[in-house]
Amino acid sequence: MFDKNAKPSPQRQRQLDRYKQLVERLSPNSDMGKGLFRAYWVGGAICAFGQFLQEAGKMWLGMNNTAASTFCSTVLVLLTALLTGIGVWDKIGQYAGAGAFVPITGFANAMVSPAIEFRREGLVLGLGAKLFTIAGPVLVWGISTSVVVGIIYAIWPW
Amino acid sequence: MQGTIELRHRPRLCMGAAIAGKKEGEGPLGKGYDQIIEDDLFGEESWEKAECRFFYTAADTCIRKAGLTHQQVDVMLGGDLLNQITSASMAARELKIPFLGLYGACSTMAESLCIGAMLVDAGHVRTALCAASSHFCSAERQYRFPLEYGNQRTPTAQWTVTGSGASLLSSDERLPTIARCTHVTIGRVTDLGIADANNMGAAMAPAAADTLTRHFADTCRSPADYDLIITGDLGRVGHDILMELMKERGHPLIFERYMDCGLQVFSPEQDVHAGGSGCGCSAIVLNSHILARLKAGELQRVLFMATGALLSTTTCQQGETIPGIAHAIVLEGDASCSGTC
Numbered sequence: 365m366f367d368k369n370a371k372p373s374p375q376r377q378r379q380l381d382r383y384k385q386l387v388e389r390l391s392p393n394s395d396m397g398k399g400l401f402r403a404y405w406v407g408g409a410i411c412a413f414g415q416f417l418q419e420a421g422k423m424w425l426g427m428n429n430t431a432a433s434t435f436c437s438t439v440l441v442l443l444t445a446l447l448t449g450i451g452v453w454d455k456i457g458q459y460a461g462a463g464a465f466v467p468i469t470g471f472a473n474a475m476v477s478p479a480i481e482f483r484r485e486g487l488v489l490g491l492g493a494k495l496f497t498i499a500g501p502v503l504v505w506g507i508s509t510s511v512v513v514g515i516i517y518a519i520w521p522w
Numbered sequence: 523m524q525g526t527i528e529l530r531h532r533p534r535l536c537m538g539a540a541i542a543g544k545k546e547g548e549g550p551l552g553k554g555y556d557q558i559i560e561d562d563l564f565g566e567e568s569w570e571k572a573e574c575r576f577f578y579t580a581a582d583t584c585i586r587k588a589g590l591t592h593q594q595v596d597v598m599l600g601g602d603l604l605n606q607i608t609s610a611s612m613a614a615r616e617l618k619i620p621f622l623g624l625y626g627a628c629s630t631m632a633e634s635l636c637i638g639a640m641l642v643d644a645g646h647v648r649t650a651l652c653a654a655s656s657h658f659c660s661a662e663r664q665y666r667f668p669l670e671y672g673n674q675r676t677p678t679a680q681w682t683v684t685g686s687g688a689s690l691l692s693s694d695e696r697l698p699t700i701a702r703c704t705h706v707t708i709g710r711v712t713d714l715g716i717a718d719a720n721n722m723g724a725a726m727a728p729a730a731a732d733t734l735t736r737h738f739a740d741t742c743r744s745p746a747d748y749d750l751i752i753t754g755d756l757g758r759v760g761h762d763i764l765m766e767l768m769k770e771r772g773h774p775l776i777f778e779r780y781m782d783c784g785l786q787v788f789s790p791e792q793d794v795h796a797g798g799s800g801c802g803c804s805a806i807v808l809n810s811h812i813l814a815r816l817k818a819g820e821l822q823r824v825l826f827m828a829t830g831a832l833l834s835t836t837t838c839q840q841g842e843t844i845p846g847i848a849h850a851i852v853l854e855g856d857a858s859c860s861g862t863c
Contacts (some may be wrong), residue, residue: 383714387724390762392677399674448670457672464672473672481668484568498671 407463444472526740528610538809540639543684554810573657577613580686594648655686656800680799708709723760729846731767754804754828755784757797783807
C-alpha cells in the first residue's frame, strides 16, 4: 500500500470487482420516485408559502418589491430556525430531502443546527469555530463561483 | 490458519448488565435490559458525559449484581466509539479499577471479552470486567452531522445504539456461572474496497467471513455445531452479504441459527433503515437477551462475533477505503461440555 504506483494483482482486482458486484446486488437503492415526489411537494409548498408572504407583504403591509422579498426570506429563516430549535426540522429534512434544503430554509437549518450542537464547547471555540461547518463549503464555493461569473460578465462584450 | 485460541480452563462468564436508551427500550428486546434510560442526556449536560454515565452504570450494575465491590475486580477492559475512547476512560476514573482501554470500533465488546477471557484463563487475573458503550448523539456529532441538521439517510445507513453493556468474567467458583468461554478467534483487518461510510455492513462483512472461516477451520467445526452464531452490527445489508460469502466459502450459515444484533435491537417500524450499530449494539444484546437464553438452557453453544469498521472521518475524507475487523468468542452453557478436534 505504500508504493503509490502499485496496482492490485489481477487476482485481488477480480476479488474486489466480484465483491463490489455482490454489494451492489444486495444493497437497497433509494426509492427515486418516492424521493422525488416528497422533495417536489414539500419544496413546492415552501416556495408557494414564500410567494404568499411576498404578496401579503405587498398587499397588506405596504411593502415595495425589495422589502417584500426580504420579508419573505426573513420569515422563512426565522420559522426554520424555530423548527430546528424545537427538534422538528430534522424530521422534515429526513422526509423531504432536497425539498427542504434547497430553499433558503436549508441554509437556516445548516446554520442553526451546528450552533445548537457546538454551544457546549464554548461561545468562541465551539459555536464560533463550528458555526459554518455545514454552510461554510457552500458559501466558499458559491461566492467563488459568483465572483468568476461576475468577472466573465463584466468583460464579455454584451 | 491462525488466530484461534482454546481456553483450557474455560473461564466463566458470571454476570452481565445492559443499560439501554429510550429508543432501544422501545425495541423488541426492551424487556430484557437492566435499566432503560428515558433521558438521552442521562441528567448530564453533554452527550459525551451521558455516554460516560451509561458506561459507568453498566459496569457498576454488573459488579453489584455479581455481589462484588469495585475493589474486587482486578481489571477492566473496555472502550467506545469516541475519539480517544473518552467515555470508557472517564468512567474508569470514577470506578478506580485497573483499566485497559480498547478501540475496536463496534467490535469492542467481543475484543474485550476475548482479552478478558485469555487473562482469566491464564490465571493472571481472577476477575475481569469487559464493557463497551455507544451513544447515538455523541456518535452522530463526531462522525456525521449535528443532530438537528435535516439530512436524509440512505437505505443502507445504520442507527447507532445508545447503551452500554458489561460482562464479568471470573475464575472464582463462588460466583454464579452463566456460561463458559471456550475459544476465542482474533480478527484480521480485512478490506475489500468499500469506501461508503453509509454502508458499514458491506465494509465489515468480509472481516466477519474471514474470522468465521478461520474459526471453523481451526476448531474443525461447522455452523451446525452452534445453536446460534451472533454477529454484532452488520445490519440488513451486511447480514445478507455474510450469508452469501459463507455459502461461497463452503460453510453456509443456517438461517434460523444466525442472528445479527443490529437487526434484533430495533424493529423495522422504528425507521432505522439497515438496523442498529455501535459498540453498544452487540454489548446490550449479548448482556441481556443472549445471556438470559444461555442461562435458561435454551442455547448450549453460541459464537459471539462483533464486527467493527475501523474508519475515521479524516481517513474517509482522504478517500481511504474502510478496513473491517471481527473478533469471535465461543460461549457454552454451563451444563454442556464437549471436546473439539
